[in-house]
Each structure stands twice: as C-alpha cells, then as structure tokens.
Amino acid sequence: MDLFADIERENVERSRPLAERMRPRQLDEVIGQETVLGEGKLLRRMLLAGRLGSIILYGPPGTGKTTLARVIAQHSQSRFAELNAAGCGVKEVRAALDEARDHLRSGGERTLLFVDEIHHFNRSQQDILLPDVEKGTVTLIGATTLNPFFALNAPLVSRSQLFMLEPLDIEQIEQVLKRAIADKARGFGKLDLTVTDDAVHFLAVMCDGDARRALTALEIAVNSFPESKPIHVDKSVAEDSIQRKAIVHDPSGDEHYDLASALIKSMRGSDPDAAIYWLARMLEAGEDPRFIARRLIIFASEDIGQADPTSLLVAEAVGRAVDVIGLPECQLNLSQGVLHLATAPKSNSTTTAIAAARKDVREGRTVAVPKHLRDAHYAGAKEIGHGEGYQYPHNDPRGFVEQEYLSVSVRYYEPTEHGREKEVAERMERLRGEGESTQP
Template sequence: MPDLFEPKPRYQPLAARMRPTTLADYVGQSHLVGPGKPLREAVERGQLHSMVLWGPPGVGKTTFARLLAEECDARFATLSAVLSGVKDIRQAIAEAQQHQAQTGRSSILFVDEVHRFNKSQQDAFLPFVEDGTITFIGATTENPAFELNNALLSRCRVYVLRKIESGALVNLLQRAVQQDQSLKDANISVTEETLERIANAADGDARTALNLLEIASDLAPASGDKRVIDEAVLSEVMQADVRRFDKGGDYFYDQISAMHKAVRGSSPDGALYWFARMLDGGCDPLYIARRVVRMATEDIGNADPRALQLALNAWECQERLGSPEGELAIAQALAYIAVAPKSNAVYSAYKSLRADVASMPGYDVPEHLRNAPTKLAKSLGHGAEYRYAHDEPEAYAAGECYLPEEIAGQRWYEPVPRGLEIKIREKLAHLAELDAASTQRRYEDEG
C-alpha cells in the first residue's frame, strides 16, 4: 500500500522539465555562445566576467546564467529585484564571501529584473563586483542604458539576447515530444506543421512555446493508442492572444518607432504592417491615432496640410465608431501620410526656436508691435509707425520687421521643395524680394 503521508513529487511544467543542462543543449543565442565567439571562449577558459543580459521574456536569460555558472564551476545564487532590497543584497554578498573562504569557489550572483532596483540598491553591488567577490549577472527586459546606473554598467558587459527563431523553437518542441517522459507516456502525435504554428504563435518565446505544447497535449483527444494534437485542439489553444507587446516597454516603443520610420520613408506597406502588428499585440488604437497626428505634423507638415486633417478625422472615427471601423480609418490615414510629400521644416524650425529662445536674452517687443489699448500706451509710443498690412500693396508691408531688433535678420522656417511647400517657398522668396526693394528705396531716400 502506498504511504498516504509520503509527499508527492512536485509538479514541474514542461518548460521547467526541458530546461537545458549544458550550453550544447541551449536553444538560440548562437551569436553569443556559438563556436569561436568571445563569450564562449571566455567561458571555456573559466574566465567569466560581470555582465548584463538584455532581451525579451522567454529567451532563456535565467537558464543562460545558470549554464554559465555550471560551465565555470561557480556557485550560483539568485536575487529578484521585485522581491529583494539592500538587506537581501548584503546577505547574498555575505554568503558569497563565506562560500569563497570555505571552498575557494567564486560565486555568480544572478539578479533578475535588475532594472527594478533603484540607484542606491544598484550601487550596493559595486565594491563587490570591483573586488571580485561576485561575478554579477543582471537580467533585464528594458534598455540598460536608460535603466541602470553608469557606475554599474561600466563594470559590466552588455549582451543582447535575441528572440528565438521559429526554426529553433520547432526543434525544441520536437525534442520535447521525443524526450519528455510525460509526453512520451501520453503518446502525443503532432505534425511538424502544427509545431510550426505553435512556434510562430510563441513569437520567439521558448517558455510560451512549451507552455502551448503542454496545454495542447492536455486537451488532445485519444485516437486509438495516440493522443493527437489536431486543428480543433490547436484552435482552442490559440484563442488566447499570446503575442508579445509589452506596453510601456522597449518592444512597445520599437514597434511604434518602426511604424513612424516607415511613414517617414514613404512605405505604406511598412506602416500598415507595424500598425497591424501593434493591434495584434493588444495596443490601444487611440494611442496609435495620436501618434499618426504627430507624424502628420512632424514629417509632412505644410508639404500637405490635408494629412493633419485626415489624421484628426481618423482619430475621431476611432473614438466614435470603435473597432474595426475606426481602425480602418487609421489605416487609411497611415497609408495617405506614408505617400504624402514630406517636410520637417516646421518641426525643425520649432525645435530650433525653442532652443534659441531658451538660450537668448528676453528681448523686448519692438515699439511698433506693442499693444496700445490706452492713451498712456500710445503716449509711450506703443504701436507707433506700425503698418497695417491690408492697406499695403499685395497686403504686405514690405520691409517691416516682426522680430526684436537684435535678431531682425534671423530665419528658422525654410520650406522644402516638395508638395505645397514649393508654393510657400516661392511666396517667401517673392516677399524677400519686396523687402529688399523696400530697404533699397529707404537707403536711397535717406541718402
């Protein structure tokens, strides 16, 4: 009879059961640990250095760190920046010092989500990284240049872990079906095409791919002596969205950046692709609509003023109609602004002006431009000699200056020779000629 009080074996998900035990079994990151790569050679020499592993979830940052410790015969200790504070850091350091004194073995301290530590917590590692008490390995999904202290970054090398390619994920899934005892006991039958669909849905995340396979194997109906993962099972598993779209994280901004750059590069297909990708990942369409308005002003501007109106209309459609009708309006606006003539002249002028105004003195408003609502203001000369443009030829007061005298000749807005700004450029050139003629006449009259 089994002992009812004997503890049952702890359940481990498939992703944990398939965790590799050697670098040879590690999936992906061949650009870091492939034959002849500097990190691989450093590991083989047992000369591991402190590092930061930067990459998306599910690419194996924790597993990677564990394998490095195994290869270098180092003690492996972990901290989670979500759950730990300075007290925990000090305890981990003390344990590393004690272990080194007793055994002579060094320690690798792996800090998961290290970007969540504040400056003082990150600073707590510095002396012990410096004196070799620990080899520091931090893992982050966020850009370390923005999230980590320069002092800590200067003592570490940053390695970028990439999303795992679909083919590598298929190989991992095949290995799981062939080697995992639970899947072998269930006699799971699955085609390579089905595994490819699971790999594509996992979007470069090995943990997600294995989780999907395990869920599908649990749902697979018996067919003779096998349990078959068929189309019906796969559809049921795939009904939940598993795409990666980390709102507020680097992947969020990377995709927005890609869409904006596709618009700037006049690629409607590129712009619509990234739009669809963001929607597929769960991005709020209204956020994208706001970004489209920004693109219309920043990259099209006065080369085609209709772009801004179309972008605003798309935003309003999304607010009024919701999905999917509103999304179609956003797509229409995206395609239009992608092929519209481009000009960043207003954007560049505005940025330059903001910088110049911040660095210049606060020049007074010239007398002729000042408001004169009272007799006192008029007696002080406010508005004197102001020329009313509508009373002038071509409704233009040639030679009049609308800037402080100290910067009277400064120009910021330079229309580009594209779209409607061709006409604006011609108009400004004509007005400049009228100014020059007016100035010449004034000199002649004064001479």
Template sequence: MDDALFDAEPIEIPANNKFVTAPLAARMRPSSLDEVVGQPQVTRADSPLRGLLNPDDDNKLAATSLILWGPPGSGKTTLAHVVSVSTGRSFVELSATSSGVKEVREVIDLARRRFARGVGTVLFIDEIHRFSKSQQDSLLAGVEEGWVTLVAATTENPSVSINSALMSRSLVLPLNPLKDEDVIELLAKALTSEKGLKNKYTCDEKALEHIARSSGGDARRGLIALETAAGVADAEKRLEITLADAEVAVQRAALRYDKAGDEHYNVISAYIKSVRGSDVDAAIHYLARMVESGEDPKFIARRLVILASEDIGLADPNALVMAVSAMQAAQLVGWPEARIILAEATTYLALAPKSNSVYNAINEAIEDVRKGNAGAVPLHLRDGSLPASRETGAGKGYKYAHDFEEGVASQQYLPDNLKNKTYYKPGSRGAEQRFADLWERIRQVLRSSK
C-alpha cells in the same frame, strides 16, 4: 535592503509538486550552456563564453562584463542565469525600465559586502539601453572593483546605447533570432521534459511548425503558445495538441510584437515610417498588428497627430485636422470600431504630400536660442503700454499691419543679429507651393527699404 534577499539559496521545488505554477517558459530555462538551444556562436566548445565559464579560472569572469545583444526571446535572460548557476554566484536582476541609480547603488553595496566574504554576484540588467548615462556610470565602481559580474541585455546596438567605459570592460555577445527548427527542438523538449509537460501530450507536427513560425524566432513566445495550446486541448479533455489548438493559441499574438517589450517600439516605428514613406499597405499592416495586440488607440492616434505636423505640415494643412478628428473619434468609440477610424486617418496621411519644413524651422530656431543667438527685441516691437517703458522708446515707430493695403508693413521683426535669418524654407509639394509663393512676396515687403 536586507542581505538575505540576495544571499538566500534558491529554493528547490520538487518536480511532482502539483502546486507549481511557474510558466512553462520559466520551467524550461536551461541551467548550463549544453542545454541552450540555438546560438551556436555562443554555445560551441571554443566560444569565448565557455572560456569565461571555466571553473578553473574564476578570476577571469570577475574581470569581464558581458553584453548580450539580440532580439526578444533570443536567450539573453537565459544566458545570464547560466552564468550565475555555472559559476555559483548569487543572481540579482534589475530592469532598466523600473530601476534607477538608487537601486543600482544598493545592489552594488550589497555585492561589495558579499565580495568581502568571498561570495560573488551576477548582476543582470535587462534593457540596459534604457539607462541614462548617469545610471550606467553608477555601475562602474562595482564593475571596476570586481564586486559584480555585470551581464547586460539589450536589443539596441551597444556601441551606440552603452557608454564607452562599460564597453571597454565588456565582451559583446551578439544573439540571433532562433530558427524555426531551433524553436521546434525546444518545443519538443518541453513536451517530454520533467520540467515541462512530462510526456502528458502528443503534438501534431503541423501544430509545432505553426507555433514555431508564429513565434518569429522568439523562444519565450513559442513556449507560451505551446502551453496555451495544451490548455486548449485540456479544456476539451484531449491529450493530443492539434493544429487547430495551435492556431487558437497564437491567433491573437501579432507576429514578433510584444506590447510590453521592445517590439512595441519596433512596430510603432515601422508604422510611422511607413506612413511617412507613403506606403499605405505597409502602414495598414503595422496598424493591424497593433490592433490585434490590444494597443491603446489613444497611443496610435497621438502618434498620427505628431506625424501630421512633423512630416506633412503645410503640404496638406487638412492632415492635422484629420489626425485630431481621428484621435477624438477613436477616444469616443474605442475598440473595435476605432480600427476603422485609425485606418482611414492612416490612409489619408500616407497618401498626403509630405513636407518637414515647419519641423525644420522650429528646430533650427530653437538651436539658435540654445546657442545664445537670441538678441534684443527690436525697440519698436517692445511693450509700450506703460509710461516708464514709453520713455525708453518702447513701441515707438511700430507700424500697425492693418493700416497697410496688403496687411503687411515693411519693418524689422527679428533681432538685429538675426535680421537676415531664414528659418522657414517651404517645400514645393502640395499646398505648400502656394505658401512658398506667398512667403516670398511677404518677405520682399518686410525687408524692402523705405
């Protein structure tokens, strides 16, 4: 990697350059804390961040990493840029979703060389919670030596998702979703700012309120919707943005759902938990949000297949059949008709009796194997098809189940050290009650003495 990639001064683009194509959200990004809308706990005069940005105490920031914890659109990337601009440091951005240890070490090495020349570096890592422990560990040298000022953004609780070594060197700044009035203030600034829409448009107050409500506290989403609404007005050769324009701009944006970001995982999580919790209405709601956002129907269907086994299991064996059929049918027809198929499967699985007995059974068995509690396969169950194996006694004494009236023979199947182990503990809901009674009778035969 070339030092010039990071050492080059930012290029100033004249405000009247008609070829500027940066999105409105990027153009409106603040360059100082005084320009930041909302987040008073961060921007107030006595806030810890203002203290760190004090130009008279340059070493203070170098010794402190920042962890910005908040939902999408709350200003994490904006604050990282503010730190860079306010302190005159170079700004380097990595995304945890597309960068690995190699990329981190390359940036740290370049920052080290710049540090030796008296040039500081702000390293912004978006979605740091997606970094593994080893990836987070690769940041430690740069942070400890002061080669980089780390600004990390996360939507997850940093106490859980970020390792203790980084946490001990970091100031955690919680951020909140913007209030509707904050978003309206930001939209109003965008309408008049030379960096924004330059007073070209007027905007109906109800249109601003609709965009603010639809943004769900996400500044970026609100600015995108405003820019889209301006485009709708432009297409009709109007300079007034109406409520109808705003409705068109946001009608296909599911509230607080971002297919490429963290809300993607939040909505699918809420969807699965609603089906598991038997709330059909909530499950259908979250399904609708994914449908409107253009989510891949195969992704939704695969999650239903997993849920059918994990959360329903033998309480309703038809649940897995339903889920697999829905997955195949959704793949066959695609959107928009797949919404009906997925809604039918969602409703069925939400109303089905629930059991995680099979899920618990396999997990408990895997845990035993990982702990070394495997044990030798009983001699009578071993393969005795070859003369050499038969000479060891393999297969001797095996009882063929079909030779017995009930199809069950009294013999030991588990290894000796696990012979009294019970993994499958059936529940009492739905069809599993029948399996519970059956399993109890079978166990009595299997483990009866002869």
C-alpha cells in the same frame, strides 16, 4: 537497488515540465542568441578565457535567460545558486551570500548566483549584492525583462556586463520543437508520435519568440492523448493547445515608447503598411487611444507641416473622434489618420523654423520691434511714433508690400519641394523678387 534508483530518477525527470527537461547543458546546444554567444562574441570569449565577471541578461520572457545562466554555471564549473527577486527579501539574499562565502572558505567552488527578475529588488536589496560582487565572492547573473538602465541601480549596472537577448525567430523555435520531439532521453522520442510540419510552424509563430511557451504547448498537445494509442498532433490539435498570445506591453516602459517610436518613424518614412501594423500592435496591447491621437496631432505639424496643411485638420479630427466615440469604433478613425499621415508629402520645415528662431531668441541679442510694427491703438501711441510708416498690404493690388518686418536679415523658413510646399516656395521667391525690384 540501483535499478530502482534509476527508475526513480527517470520518473522524477519525466515529472518535470518539458521546457525544463529540454534546457541545453552545453554552450553549443544553445539555439539562437548568436549576437551574445556567437563565435568571437564577448560572452563566449569571457567563458573560453575563464574570465567571467558579473553579468546582466536583459530580454523578453522565454529567450533563455535562466537556461543560459545554468549553461554558464556548468561551463565554468561553478556552484549554482538561484533566487527569484519577486519572492524573496533581504533575509534570503543575505543567506545566499553567507552560503557562498562559507562554501568558498571551505575550499569549494566560487558560487554563480543567479537572480531572476532582479528588477523586483529594491535599492537596498541590490546594494547588499555589491560588496560580494566587487570582492568576487559570487559571480552574479541577473535576469530582467526591463531596461536595466532604468530598473537597476547604476552601481550594480556599472559593475556588470550587459547582454541583450533577442526573441528566437520562427525557424529557431521550430528547431527547438523538433529537438524535443526527437529526443529520446528528455523529450518525446520514445513515444509513437507524429507532429505535422504545419503544427510545428503554428506553435512557432504563436509563441512570439518564447521557446518555453512553445514547448509547453507541445507538451499539452502530446499529453492530451491516451498513452496506449499513437499520437498524431496536427494543426487543429496545436491550435487547441496554446492560448491566444498576449501582447507584452508596459504603458510606462520600453515597449510603450518603442511601439510609439516605430509608428512615428514608419509614418515619417511613408510606409502605410508598417504604420498600420504598429498601430494595431498598440491597440491590441491596450494602449490608450488618446495617447496615439496626441502623437498623430504632433506628427502632422512636426513631419508634414506646410507640405500638406490638411494633415493637421485630419489629425485634430481624429483626436476629437477618439474622445467622442472611444474604442472599439475609434480604431477606424485612428486607422484613417495614420494612413493619411503616412501617405502625405513630408516636410520638417515647421520644426526647423521654430527651432532655429527660438535658438536665436535664447542665445542672440534681443531684437527690438520696429516702430512701424508697434501697436498704435492706444492713446498717445502715435505721438511717440508707434505705427508710423506702416504700409497695409491689403491696400496693394498684389496683397503684398515689401517692408521691414525684422531688423536683421535671417531666413528661418525654408520651404521644401514636397507637396503644397513647392507652391509656397515658388510664391515666396516670386514675392521676394518683386520686393527686391521695387527697392531703390
């Protein structure tokens, strides 16, 4: 009877997806996430001290949020209950909380309530959790792929420790795959199986840091062979076992702004290769090319300005080309624009000049327009002194006349030594010197 029960358990275990079977069961089995679980890190300290409070796990798919929740429940010897916020409502939440209270009253363990995709809960559903979280009836672990400061209620976030999980790197994914290949109890260790190193590396690269996706692809590759024959998984088999990776992109979320920020900062740092990569990421993710073009036009004045005035013309031309041509061809225009801006000399003097001037306008005393600069084209203007004493610069052979244009002494525009602006700085110093020499 026990033999049949063992066989049945083994069959049930084998029917589960490989990604589930290979989930770590102890803290030391977790691969990656050293920033969260490494020696001396807060979460490990909380677990070792037995002082686990409610936490929010934030990170992209496949980084082990569910796995980590189960490992924490195992380590803390808690009762584990799981909800998926995308498929349950208030009724299911209340039922889970009632069960947790009843279990605790009857002398059982405290419940660790894991809520996957917690950002799908609306405000009222999140609020239902608060009383039991505060009382300690349940230890809440919420998992989300969205920024919790935007996606979750502030009271819930304030009562939880936030831990950010990073995608696993290529070496860590390879370690996960090799563990599954060798494991005789949960993986493929009992099979007559060989997997080439380049196949493992290919899956580790293509899964984009998602361990679950890599394990699923490995399982597809292995199960596509007849059981009675030796299994040999090479790179060509691996290529046929994993879909082309989908670029994660939310046009209104973190990824949208993070990619735009990376593009801007790479161009500002004069790194054309990084800038082109981030442009490609945005295009592959389906970013609106008009958004990218607008950012280029802003960048041309904000970060280049007078160091290379043609940059604004190039960026504006890219914007027009995007409107006229559209994708896919306008990717060439965007690429040209990004390369031009990334390699152009940089100056933020345009930005600092207008910022300083507007600050003075807002906070300082309003400066009156000097009479000789006032409009003198309407009837009666000259009778009240408008335009009187104004000197027309073009009447001077130099095209420059030293006269008062602002009744206070201030310097907003400070040309840099970069690109064309170096020539501008030299010319302005020369003109100012000439003006000073003509003063009595």
